[in-house]
Amino acid sequence: MKIFYRLGLLFFMVIMAGILFLRRLRSLFLFSVLFLLALLPKRTYAQQALVKYVKPIIGTQKMGHTYPGATVPFGAVQLSPDTDTLSYEMNGKYNGDVYKYCAGYKYEDKTIVGFSHTHFSGTGHSDLGDFLVMPTQGRLKLNPGTADNPGSGFRSGFSHANEHIEAGYYRVKLDDHQIMAELTATERVGLHRYTFPKSEDSHVVLDLMSGIYNYEDKNVWTFVRVVNDTLVTGYRQTNGWARTRTVYFAMSFSKPFKGYGQKNFDKTQVYKGFWRKFDQTRNFPDIAGKRIRMYFDFTTTDEEQVVIKFALSPVSQENALENMRSEAPGWDFDRIKAKAQAKWNTELNKIVIDASEDDKINFYTAMYHAFINPTNYTDVNTEYKGLDQNVHKANGFTNYTTFSLWDTYRALHPFLNIMQPSRNNDIVKSMLAHYDQSTLKMLPIWSHYANDNWCMSGYHSVSVIADAVVKGVYNGNAARALEACVTTANRRSYEGIGDYIDKGYIPAENNRTSVSNTLEYAYDDWCIAQMAKKLGREDVYSTFIKRAANWRNVFDARIGFMRPRLADGSFKKDFDALSTHDQGFIEGNTWNYSFFVPHDPKAMIEVMGGAKRVAARLDSLFTMHLPDEFFAETEDITREGIIGGYVHGNEPAHHVAYLYNWVGQPWKTQERVRMILKMQYKPTPDGLGGNDDCGQMSAWYMFSSLGFYPVSPGSDEYALGSPAVNTAVLNLENGKKLTIEAVNQSDKHIYVAKVLLNGRLLKGHTIRHADIIDGGVLRFVMTDKIR
């Protein structure tokens, strides 16, 4: 709408409003005022309808480990169908199949057990799956039944044909119950709308035993109060990947249930006898135990809809209720759905691209997946549970959890530093709060729900913090942040750090992943040094810049690879460069890990024998054949997740394609990046070749599609690649815009002839952070010829 037209209309309406008011046509007056308000410009850029490009089903098949259910950006609730709820253990041993259900949903499955409220997106280990709700009809069943015979329990068959999935909305027909189930969410509230058939025997099952990566004793305690015939509150504590995790809930029904009950599956209930004064199985409102399933009964008319609001809180039942009242008053499911999708649309509009339809789907779905984690872990009243298990108030920030840092420090957090700087600022503050609450005085490693499971190697919080400090995103006390990083890096009792400090590497006999750890610590130490430099802390800088060179100590110049080293200084014998397990690495063999010196590729290339040899080595990596026996050791990915010996489905080599820039063959970076974009990301359920890992794979996709990538977070430089979009407009938080143009870009025109920033030719193969957030035009001139 042109501005003059808008102004003219405004003037006309003001006159009209005045007349209407004087004539006491109040309702018409009110209407016209509302109409006027609607005309006021709301945003500085017009929003496109981008939600349609989000296909949450991408990555739900094979190894993506994404979930299809409803969530809002960075929301605390992830309400999604679980197609099975296997036990972590079978006959006392680890049950390998449980791994497939990291996100609760497996595209290949034919049945749905129910809809639970918390899910990780793309992880390779798991937890959560809290509060599984399932609507049923007919004879009440309080066991889930089996996938082969869904009728044996409350689960139901379904087909993808009857499934409709959008960002913030999920719908499926439950065939066995003839019930249509719809899901949407606010930040802290999951909404269910169930359309029942006519039945005297309709039920809603609330399974308080169910969980992801479940096992016999995982449920520590459950407490439920049936407050009245539409409101239930309670909590559940589990002991899983999060050693201790308590989620409080408030569950509200749009229609009063006519009765309810529970079954307690606890093995021993010593004091059960004392409680026989009541029939506790039916209409008994004060429920507690370790393994409980509840149900609520309804009589439903044909196509009657029952809406359930299910709010979560990390702190208390009251907070869950307050969250519900604040975010989801009333019963208008469609309004909440529209709001959820509006939130997604606002986020997605931060980057408006021109590209093929498939690339748009890939891009916006990647953006969707990148904007799921970390998740909000603060109640509306600002309270949250800290690592010390105390209740804290988040003063001046939103507290986040779910830090899959070994993955996400690489590209997700740098991406947030560009597109969501305020949020990443809060994320850094959340990490520092975690540190303050830590008796160990450590920043998070792999942290979720007021715990640390210390999964994977490195202490990569320091990378996220350094990147935010160096790029000016963190607005808190940077000296305190530095201190937290230094203290974490000096926690001698953690994972070989003592040895690492003393010897400059971790002896292989003391640590199964001694080389990955040494390499990653060295990079993290470089991050600390960068932060120290910026803060003028020369003392800290000099200590950590020395530690940053420790990667040299595990490099075996004789074979030209990183290699496990023993305490006596000798390198491990019986070393196989193709193997990962027990070779000192995790999720990547030395072919991948030997390139892990992101902070000093120049020195790495030097020790590896110079640019030519390294270029050849990179070629080999992308073209070699990884025999099956070694592929099997590469966790979390499908065969499609590797290209030659390059493992894109895991993270350690995510920067490697960009290293060609450093050996004088940038066209190979451009080739490889385009190849990876094509081969590793598809707009299909099996479109992800490996775990999305809380958005890291997706962030890689977006960076690379836009033509640049943060090879070494903690530096303010990005390596240039080959943009796969035609144009992209980045609507930055500071109000500026960066327009990326890839002139002549096509599947064949993948090579970059030249790059112009605001008309000025860029030399070299990097672009600085300031250049991006200052906005303007970044023009890649593309060609089909190698330069």
Add this chain to the structure above:
Amino acid sequence: MKIFYRLGLLFFMVIMAGILFLRRLRSLFLFSVLFLLALLPKRTYAQQALVKYVKPIIGTQKMGHTYPGATVPFGAVQLSPDTDTLSYEMNGKYNGDVYKYCAGYKYEDKTIVGFSHTHFSGTGHSDLGDFLVMPTQGRLKLNPGTADNPGSGFRSGFSHANEHIEAGYYRVKLDDHQIMAELTATERVGLHRYTFPKSEDSHVVLDLMSGIYNYEDKNVWTFVRVVNDTLVTGYRQTNGWARTRTVYFAMSFSKPFKGYGQKNFDKTQVYKGFWRKFDQTRNFPDIAGKRIRMYFDFTTTDEEQVVIKFALSPVSQENALENMRSEAPGWDFDRIKAKAQAKWNTELNKIVIDASEDDKINFYTAMYHAFINPTNYTDVNTEYKGLDQNVHKANGFTNYTTFSLWDTYRALHPFLNIMQPSRNNDIVKSMLAHYDQSTLKMLPIWSHYANDNWCMSGYHSVSVIADAVVKGVYNGNAARALEACVTTANRRSYEGIGDYIDKGYIPAENNRTSVSNTLEYAYDDWCIAQMAKKLGREDVYSTFIKRAANWRNVFDARIGFMRPRLADGSFKKDFDALSTHDQGFIEGNTWNYSFFVPHDPKAMIEVMGGAKRVAARLDSLFTMHLPDEFFAETEDITREGIIGGYVHGNEPAHHVAYLYNWVGQPWKTQERVRMILKMQYKPTPDGLGGNDDCGQMSAWYMFSSLGFYPVSPGSDEYALGSPAVNTAVLNLENGKKLTIEAVNQSDKHIYVAKVLLNGRLLKGHTIRHADIIDGGVLRFVMTDKIR
């Protein structure tokens, strides 16, 4: 000190102080000011040193179930030695021996396992025993060892010769470790002072698995933070008699420990592998699990004292810390001990008696035991955990827990209404808060630590509330209190109430204790009627006064006894009047329970065939022989706990001795009461013939010693008996005094010739509440002759 002398001295000191101040002898000036302050009269009555008469050891042998450790009046902490910590289960079955350890300590035992912070006083079922602390020396042992071979674990032999016990103070020498252990307490903090020998190898064990009535899965979760080398905080949740109970703690050491560690005894620790990044057994500060024992290491010099402050909270670690800082700053154990004893002395001085030394010991120890429960369940910042598991603030009252109401409604709460009306007012408010938080909308039955275990029969909260309302003690909204009572009494799903309302009695086929329940409900309903009458609620009165007559429905006129009745109206066949089990009764056979119409003895006597027959029946009760087979069914008492067939060790007949007043033989009331006082209460470890039951037995003692007893709480009348003191001065909260004189009282002069209230002859055998709290002189003229 005479007042003139005091004034003269005051004058002299003021002059002296002026001179000292002018001469700048500041320190001497300060001293004289302090001296002056000490001279100021502090209370309206001079306190006697009565603590010396308290012998906490009374009742620790056999069936008393009292504990000898340190507590302050109504304190949240009960820090006491545990001489064994048996499991509730042995080979999957109930372990009968555990019953002996209801209070953790058994006088007969030769070893002490440690000192834990929470204990019930005198109960017949149990729980608690939280946070067992044990100082040791020599090689570290992390199992308790056995009583036969204490050296096999951390427990230690001890002897009563080396034990010194006072109100608020406990000391024992731990022979195996050559450590002197001393205990004292504030309301919310337990203090330990351990005097170690010289050793490089001194330890303090913190056993977080141990508990009273423990069993394999009782520990639900434990969390501990070692904040620094003198401070540890955490919590433990258990699933026992209290279905769910979480106690938070803060533990502070006067001397830094040189190291610490833990052992986790959990059967399965699925994710243990993930935590191998640390050695979690030693100096690892972030501890959690289900079954944990910790230890702290010290090097001690000879006779070095280490003081431990151990604060509790029902709400949070921070609250525990705040409780500690507020109540026990600094490290002066002796000062805290003196304060604890001063608190006891203040309470004990509320009644100053003249009696024999033994009687003083019995009396003041009874008072001590009566002033332990209910216990404070509010943090210093007024927060507490409610029945709904939410955190509440106690606005304008102190929240109490540990309501052994089936016992304590009889005499303990009526006693508090006279001597602790403010506190009983708060207790009623606590019960109403419990009701407000109850999803069942029920007042407490047997409630502790934000739970109800619904133990025993009746809904006797209503008796406590009615008594407080009728006597003007409750100052809150009485209409709301009445509503809570009515709602509780109409909870049809509870223990036969539905049947009771419909039929006027509980059919025996539906309820194992159908007669006790019917009788007790009828009495409770009468209490509700009294309250309704006082509040002018004629509608409620008429409903409940009808229900109050329901005792008639289980009276079998043919045999003259209360008797189980079936749904069809017929009485149960195969009925044995001597038996208790499966006869419709609990803790008393029909010989005892048939007299349970405390609210209408007149009508009861009438249906039983008149005064003469009832008098004879009472005689039989006190003189009959109860064969062993039936004695065995009388729970919780020793053979000494019965007199004939009268079971004083249990509660149902506590009012029975006073019933002679109603059948025209008051001298027999006087005889029986004196006999019971003599036979059932002795100043020895085995001095209590049955469980003290949270002070009920003790309250009976005090009432009866003073010459009156509340036969029917909820009425404002007390039945007169035979005072066993020479004189007693009741220092009432309203500032008035009641002086009781028992002229010529002796072991032979047990009969009451006449009773004069303020010189006016009392007719009948009752005295009204108003007469007591208005103060004055209540003179019993005693004789050795039956009137």
